[in-house]
Amino acid sequence: MNGSTTGYHIRSKNAGPFWLTVDIFCDDAATYQRLCRDARLAHATIGTLLRTDTPSIKTFHIDALNVIKISLPRPVVQGALDDRDMHGAAWANLVRESLAA
Amino acid sequence: MTEQVKILVPSGALGAGNNRAPEPFDRGVREKPDVIAVDAGSTDSGPHYLGSANPKPSRAVLRSELRQLMVARAELGVPLIVGSCGTSGADNGVNIMRDICADIARELGQTVRVACLYSEQSADTVKQALREGRIRALQPERPIDEALIDRCSHIVGLMGVEPIIHALEQGADIVLAGRTTDTALMAAVPVMRGLPAGAAWHAAKTLECGALCTTAPTVGAVLATVDGTGFTIEALSEGGRATPRTVHAHMLYENADPFVLTEPGGVLDVTDATYTALDERRCRVEGSHWLPSQAYTMKLEGAAPAGYQGVILNTIRSPRYIQRFEEWISTLEARVRKTIEARLGLSSADYHLQFRAIGRDGTLGALETQTDTQPLEIGVMGIVTTPDAARTKEVLSMLNSPMLHFALPDDEEMPTHAFPFSPASMDRGVVYEFVLHHVMTVSDPIAAVRFNLETLGVPA
Numbered sequence: 001m002n003g004s005t006t007g008y009h010i011r012s013k014n015a016g017p018f019w020l021t022v023d024i025f026c027d028d029a030a031t032y033q034r035l036c037r038d039a040r041l042a043h044a045t046i047g048t049l050l051r052t053d054t055p056s057i058k059t060f061h062i063d064a065l066n067v068i069k070i071s072l073p074r075p076v077v078q079g080a081l082d083d084r085d086m087h088g089a090a091w092a093n094l095v096r097e098s099l100a101a
Numbered sequence: 102m103t104e105q106v107k108i109l110v111p112s113g114a115l116g117a118g119n120n121r122a123p124e125p126f127d128r129g130v131r132e133k134p135d136v137i138a139v140d141a142g143s144t145d146s147g148p149h150y151l152g153s154a155n156p157k158p159s160r161a162v163l164r165s166e167l168r169q170l171m172v173a174r175a176e177l178g179v180p181l182i183v184g185s186c187g188t189s190g191a192d193n194g195v196n197i198m199r200d201i202c203a204d205i206a207r208e209l210g211q212t213v214r215v216a217c218l219y220s221e222q223s224a225d226t227v228k229q230a231l232r233e234g235r236i237r238a239l240q241p242e243r244p245i246d247e248a249l250i251d252r253c254s255h256i257v258g259l260m261g262v263e264p265i266i267h268a269l270e271q272g273a274d275i276v277l278a279g280r281t282t283d284t285a286l287m288a289a290v291p292v293m294r295g296l297p298a299g300a301a302w303h304a305a306k307t308l309e310c311g312a313l314c315t316t317a318p319t320v321g322a323v324l325a326t327v328d329g330t331g332f333t334i335e336a337l338s339e340g341g342r343a344t345p346r347t348v349h350a351h352m353l354y355e356n357a358d359p360f361v362l363t364e365p366g367g368v369l370d371v372t373d374a375t376y377t378a379l380d381e382r383r384c385r386v387e388g389s390h391w392l393p394s395q396a397y398t399m400k401l402e403g404a405a406p407a408g409y410q411g412v413i414l415n416t417i418r419s420p421r422y423i424q425r426f427e428e429w430i431s432t433l434e435a436r437v438r439k440t441i442e443a444r445l446g447l448s449s450a451d452y453h454l455q456f457r458a459i460g461r462d463g464t465l466g467a468l469e470t471q472t473d474t475q476p477l478e479i480g481v482m483g484i485v486t487t488p489d490a491a492r493t494k495e496v497l498s499m500l501n502s503p504m505l506h507f508a509l510p511d512d513e514e515m516p517t518h519a520f521p522f523s524p525a526s527m528d529r530g531v532v533y534e535f536v537l538h539h540v541m542t543v544s545d546p547i548a549a550v551r552f553n554l555e556t557l558g559v560p561a
Contacts, residue, residue, distance in 0.1 A: 015355050018243075021356065065346060
């Protein structure tokens with residue numbers, strides 16, 4: 001998890017067929033504290049970005065690991081006819097690009 | 102109460118087929134574990150495996166990996182537990198593993214008591230539970246009725262530790278379980294021997310993906326020792342380490358809530374857990390809690406056919422067509438739909454048609470934010486799904502000619518677009534969808550499970 005140019009790494013993955021989870025691993029506490037306050041990770045922003053029901057979004061701050069975890073209902077149920085990403089891998093890119101913009 | 106239980110996990114998933122070095126697992130065997138436990142299933146690859154009840158790995162791979170475990174189990178004289186057999190945990194997956202196990206036992210000259218645990222639920226069972234108010238939707242809520250239950254080709258209930266413990270108490274050497282929670286198959290022996298449930302379930306959660314909770318995730322094997330006050334995770338590869346960070350971080354993986362895990366019969370709460378490095382290889386965890394539930398629930402997974410599907414693919418490399426791609430594909434789609442109506446008499450409600458622009462927004466579709474860049478080429482995938490195999494083939498055939506020759510509206514010449522295959526289309530057969538996101542309350546943790554205990558291999 002070290003050596004990133006941004007100070008953090010982001011991954012996304014299914015948490016079962018109906019949930020998606022985005023983990024943001026910060027390299028240090030300063031980056032973590034900064035991202036904890038970042039409006040681009042607020043539920044309303046994430047809900048719009050990932051096209052999901054905003055009140056259902058959950059955020060967890062894990063101080064011991066400098067990790068922010070965002071969990072949300074999958075925009076499309078895994079494997080449904082309209083699903084394009086069976087393992088939920090690509091959504092992390094949207095969050096990463098939003099933070100970099 | 103036993104003082105401690107050592108759990109050896111050979112890999113994150115039986116049948117993953119990775120070419121792993123034998124040493125980490127052999128090191129674990131030398132530690133004389135009390136049980137070998139491994140998960141063999143998941144919903145992670147999508148609804149096909151539950152819908153069809155066929156396993157994802159080949160039988161040859163399953164056989165190869167199970168053989169290694171059966172040799173070690175016999176040497177150690179300890180139980181071997183395989184959970185979620187056949188990827189989905191449907192009855193067919195258990196039967197396939199049972200046949201492979203019988204074959205290996207004969208080959209090795211072993212006599213083994215094998216318990217098969219079947220947790221597939223009939224539509225009648227689930228409908229009865231629905232009528233009795235014993236089905237509850239999880240968030241996000243999905244609608245359920247008897248017609249939906251009847252649509253499912255297979256429904257499985259996720260087992261907790263109780264059926265596995267029951268099988269071990271009946272004398273099983275090997276437990277081949279249908280759908281279990283990833284954690285139950287690893288928590289079963291420490292719970293059975295009276296060790297604290299919080300430590301047992303938290304250790305099991307940490308072990309569920311094998312060595313993913315260490316600095317050497319690809320080696321597969323990992324060892325946990327559960328005792329009266331907590332548990333210790335030990336990396337088994339040369340140079341591998343189980344650190345407070347790698348062990349703690351695993352609570353995040355494929356898990357919507359990193360502090361709380363709901364299981365059949367209770368809830369694991371790791372909010373107060375502490376993670377301490379013992380040495381280079383080992384991490385100690387204490388302070389995990391298990392809160393028993395008032396009602397015993399089994400999570401249900403159900404997959405239903407969504408139709409017969411076929412796909413067709415071409416690639417667009419012309420800069421002119423890439424530049425005006427949206428205009429081209431929307432005009433093409435409108436033309437195709439009109440032709441389907443005219444020639445086949447089908448309305449848009451009779452079939453599902455979707456074009457995906459691979460290389461442009463094929464992965465994210467409407468969620469894609471980078472829409473102002475122009476790719477060098479675009480793969481156009483036409484996907485057709487209908488309730489009837491012949492109809493799917495007919496609709497798919499109507500896409501072939503336009504995708505080969507369709508021109509921009511003002512283009513007088515007939516272009517030819519690139520096709521990578523002959524035939525251009527591919528039959529994907531029946532595709533499935535997950536339709537259940539519910540739990541079923543049961544009065545008895547083992548009543549919803551069917552058991553079969555038999556002696557396999559050579560006569561004793």
